[in-house]
Amino acid sequence: MIPAGWAHRDSPKRCRTLLKPVAESGLNVRLFSSRESVFRHTHQLRVRYSESDRMGTFYNSRLLEWMEVGRSELTRAAGIPYVEWEKRGVMAPIVEANLKFRGRAGYDDLLNIETSCEREGRARIKFESVITQGETGQPVAEGFTIHALTNPEGKPLRIPQWVNELLGDMTE
Numbered sequence: 001m002i003p004a005g006w007a008h009r010d011s012p013k014r015c016r017t018l019l020k021p022v023a024e025s026g027l028n029v030r031l032f033s034s035r036e037s038v039f040r041h042t043h044q045l046r047v048r049y050s051e052s053d054r055m056g057t058f059y060n061s062r063l064l065e066w067m068e069v070g071r072s073e074l075t076r077a078a079g080i081p082y083v084e085w086e087k088r089g090v091m092a093p094i095v096e097a098n099l100k101f102r103g104r105a106g107y108d109d110l111l112n113i114e115t116s117c118e119r120e121g122r123a124r125i126k127f128e129s130v131i132t133q134g135e136t137g138q139p140v141a142e143g144f145t146i147h148a149l150t151n152p153e154g155k156p157l158r159i160p161q162w163v164n165e166l167l168g169d170m171t172e
Contacts (some may be wrong), residue, residue: 040116040169041074044134047109057104063141064097067129070115071145078166090160092125092147102139110134119167123149123156155170 045066053059075082085092105111112132119127122138125147149157159167 011018039074040114041077042068042108042112042114043073045111045113046070047105047107047111049107056106060101060108062146063101063143065100066111066113066131067127067143067145070129071127074115074117080123080166082163088162089151090150090157091150094145095124095148096146097143098152099141100106101141101142105133106138111140117167119159122148122158125149125159125163
């Protein structure tokens with residue numbers, strides 16, 4: 001079974017309907033209260049040797065790569081992988097990033113990458129990531145990226161209806 005977690009801010013009935021295909025795929029699905037993140041997924045990743053440095057921890061630029069893994073796995077678990085977004089003419093370039101380093105992670109450590117997604121205005125979405133040690137829960141890093149939604153030519157787009165449906169009926 002693939003370790004995964006989910007959250008969606010909406011009615012429990014709508015959540016069960018939206019998550020049914022995900023649950024049937026064998027993913028571990030759970031609902032969170034409406035006080036928690038809008039949309040959440042947890043993915044496990046093992047630190048590879050090439051990602052560590054002479055100080056015995058991960059090299060700092062790897063954090064952005066791990067956050068990308070979290071975003072990709074969240075959209076895949078939602079049923080519309082990012083590659084499908086691009087096929088539908090929606091690009092999501094990063095326009096802002098924030099990183100906070102909280103602890104160490106060395107070669108072969110198992111990490112949990114918990115990623116959430118929510119609207120950030122009418123034409124942007126925000127992905128937040130919290131990375132912890134898989135075995136101890138100790139914090140490793142956290143951060144967020146904000147993505148403008150654009151067409152393939154780079155012109156801004158309002159959040160499409162199908163993305164709004166994925167994110168739920170939040171008020172801005």
